Amino acid sequence: MTDTQLKLVVLDMAGTTVADGGLVEQAFGAAAERLGVEPGSADHAEKLQYVRDTMGESKITVFRALFGDEEKARRANTAFEEAYGELVDGGRIAPLPGAEEAIRRLRAEGRTVVLTTGFARTTQDAILTALGWHDLADLTLCPADAGRGRPFPDMVLAALLRTGAVADVRQLAVAGDTAYDMLSGVRAGAGLVAGVLTGAHGEAALKEAGATQVLASVALLPDAIAEFEASTGR
Incomplete structure (x- = not known):
């Protein structure tokens, strides 16, 4: 029987784990x-x-x-x-409340965490440096690292291939604040695709794009993953 525990978590940055203030x-x-x-x-x-x-x-x-x-x-x-x-x-960026703690908890539970963005690598690195996050996640990816950006599934699948953390796309969890994040997760075949309400798009848009659940913030994601696994016997 295939192990479909959610062992790889792919998270968006701006609007999901990072507040950039517009x-x-x-x-x-x-x-x-x-x-x-x-x-x-x-x-x-x-x-x-x-x-x-x-x-x-x-x-x-x-x-x-x-x-x-x-x-x-x-x-x-x-x-x-x-x-x-x-x-x-100029200091105009900060972690969203509970984001860093959520990432650390997910990794402490033995899950692999990958941070993704629609920005170029130079900008992603600038954000990581400003936050002191270079070692927070297991891997960071931008569109150029994967081939195409969202709404294509490339970054999610690149996370799977580069980390080797899972053997089945159903072992993936994807979280983000936009419809494009949801589409990329759905197209990659992720077992859980969570929308968060701290960024660009609202609940209706996230659900329409395929969100399996919508959370107030990424801080709630570790509990949501645990509940999802419990409910599906994973």
Whole structure:
């Protein structure tokens, strides 16, 4: 019989384990202005709304959709990453309440924890450095590490392959604050796909995208996993 205990936990960062205080929107504003999008214009408002709607998706993919050609998308992405990095360095970021404790508890229970992001590696590393989190999880992944970002399942499956922690996708738990996190977990075949209400999307959007359960915060995830295993005899 296959052991389907949830031994690998894949967690999103911004909005799920990390509070960034709206830095994504601020960094987008800086990037858009550099590409000639006038602040306060209808074009700016439309593009900003798209950024909000696609929270969790790989940022380069978002910029490709917004600006239409690869050269502009890469310029926008570079400007975004630079602006976000400066804001992070300015101390504008913090762990969400209970997130660090939840990660430590999951690892103490023998589970492998992987942190994922839609940002580039340089920005992910800046966040990890600012929080002192480089050794908190077993592995960290960004879209470039896996092939494609969310909503594709690549980062979740890369976590499985790189850690070797599980033999079956049903032994995976995925948690995040956006519909894209939910889609990536569902498409990877994860046994548990948990939405959290500390970020971009609300309960309805998370459930519509496939969340098996919705939690007030990631701090509740260890108990939710324990309850899930108990209820399924795992």
